[in-house]
Amino acid sequence: MINKKLKIGFFGFGCVGQGLYDILTKTAFDAEIIKICVKNKTKERSIPAHHFTFDKNDILQNQEINLVVEMIDDAVEAYHIVKYALQNGKNVVTANKKMLAEHLEELVDIQKKYGTSLLYEASACGSIPIIRNLEEYYDNELLKSVAGIFNGSSNYILSKIFQEKSTYQKALKEAQDLGFAESNPILDVGGFDAKFKLCIITAHAYGLFVNPDEVFNFGIERLNEHDIRLTTEKNAKIKMIAFVGKKSEKEVVSFVMPHFIFKKHELYYVENEYNGVIAEAAFADKQVFVGKGAGGHPTGAAVLSDISAIRYDYQYEYKKISKNKNLHYTRDVMIETYIRYQNLDDLEGLHLQNISVKHESKDFKYLIAEVSLENLYHSRSQLVEKDIFLVSLGIKK
Ligand SMILES: NC(=O)c1ccc[n+]([C@@H]2O[C@H](COP(=O)([O-])OP(=O)(O)OC[C@H]3O[C@@H](n4cnc5c(N)ncnc54)[C@H](OP(=O)(O)O)[C@@H]3O)[C@@H](O)[C@H]2O)c1
CATH class of the missing domain: 3.30.70.240 (Alpha-Beta Plaits)
Known part of the structure; x- marks a missing residue:
């Protein structure tokens, strides 16, 4: 049941923030944006200046605002904003995977203690609704693994290299110009961004919090012309794949690495900024989700879905955390x-x-x-x- 009028404070008006703003105005979604907090006082904005503030307390201490939507590119500041908001009675929607991967366990405890809700579908695989599916649909399934292309910008670069014979540098620049890349590109091409998403997905797939520092990630930044030629000769492509799966009843393994992907593979044709997630479960077998993993509108759409869920008082239940207490990471x-x-x-x-x-x-x-x-x-x-x-x-x- 819809029980409240949403009065929203935005943090960030970059690629995702503007994408969401655009969607909210185009869809006439029933919510009011009270203030937008940004950082740079001299930047030109696409909407009038009175919408903006540069002081986070104009949102965090505004009693009228009941939902904070956090879309900034600074994980440390995002952590402080999200924690403060949750501890002070505001629900939060965030897209910040680095911040979540590093602080999820603590933020789950804070939600329980203060009765507030933190949703973050946009933080993992953009527009693909994987977190809520893992939380709800796969709850009683024997989930063998969740794997796939979790980073739109490195997939875009690899697509340009293998399909259009582009150079690595040219493809990276294009990904940045299109708003797919993180402000610091090593987060994407080094497999860090995919690893942060993998840690969030691990929590919802298996109820296990894994510190991202414990997870091996290896990127595509040293891919050279010999690797490309050899891969092409074998009729394969290279894709950056994040994997988490059960090794045994009690052990979970995860890592991010470039993989050879051959034509028969479900992810062979997942190109450009698209992400692809394969969930493999004992009885459902393989299910493949494909969707845009980056960009203002696709990511904004995932944020909107969380905002909409907040109207229905939706909270992740994290049931698997108590159920899978004997699981450990290997x-x-x-x-x-x-x-x-x-x-x-x-x-x-x-x-x-x-x-x-x-x-x-x-x-x-x-x-x-x-x-x-x-x-x-x-x-x-x-x-x-x-x-x-x-x-x-x-x-x-
Ligand atoms: N881009 C994507 O496709 C995508 C996909 C999924 C998730 N995400 C996540 O979404 C978040 C935002 O990404 P983005 O691509 O939209 O970043 P972006 O285009 O670089 O925009 C970042 C925004 O954050 C604001 N900001 C930075 N530090 C701030 C602070 N301390 N206080 C207030 N505002 C601050 C900036 O303000 P100014 O405007 O004043 O510079 C800017 O508006 C990140 O966590 C990212 O990982 C992005």
Whole structure:
């Protein structure tokens, strides 16, 4: 039942904030935007100046405002805003995955303690309604894994490279110009953004809070022309894939890495800023969700869906947290991996097993071997430093 008139305070009027504003005005949604808090006093705005404030307290301490919609690109400040709002009786909708991944457990406790609601569908995979599905639909299912393309901007870059033979730099610039990329592009191309989303999804898939620092992520920024040529010759593409799944009844594993994706794979044709999520469950089998993962309107639409849910007093119940108390996180799996390197000595810390392919020419050296996720995790900075590129071929069963 709709029980209240929403009086909203916006934080942020960038790509997502403007996208949402546009949707709210075009759809004549029954809510009033009382104030919009932004940072830069000299920036030109597309709507009159009286809508804006530069003081967060104009929203946080305004008793009339009952919903804060947080859409800023500063995770630290977002955390303070969201925490304060929840502790002071305001419901919150946020799109900030970094902030959520780093503070979700605490924010869940705060919601319970203060009886307020925090919704964040837009924080994971843009317009794809994955969080509410994991929360509601897969509640009683035996969920084997949730995996997919979680970052629209790196998928856009990879699409341009593999479909249009674009260069990495040109494709990145285009992604930034179109508003798909985070202000700091390493968050996208380094797999950090996908990892933050993965941690949020892990909480709703399995009721497990995993610190993002514990999760291995490896990006596409060192992809070179040899990797591209080899992948194309094999009729494959490279996609950045985030994976979380059950290793056993009691163990959950997750990571983000480039993957070889072949034509028969469900994600082969998921291109540009689109995201694709595959949920695999014991009885439902595979279900594939595809939708725009970035951009003002698609992300704004996900925020709107949460705003709408707040009108119905919707709250995530986090039922799986109490149900799955015995679950724990592990990196104890072997991944079959393509490894492009300069010197074999640089791979020593990986303790490679079962090397199946080895190629060494003057300017292109690679091998395919099994490597444990634990070793990848501990070697991450060394891999980045030594200009090594990795592509997964999947977890060894
Ligand atoms: N872009 C996407 O496709 C997308 C998709 C999913 C989720 N998200 C998430 O949505 C959030 C916003 O992303 P965006 O792309 O809209 O960012 P953006 O275009 O860079 O806009 C950021 C906005 O935040 C404001 N801001 C920054 N620090 C602030 C502070 N301390 N107080 C008040 N306002 C502040 C900026 O103010 P000024 O206007 O004054 O500079 C700007 O309006 C991020 O958490 C991002 O991860 C984005």
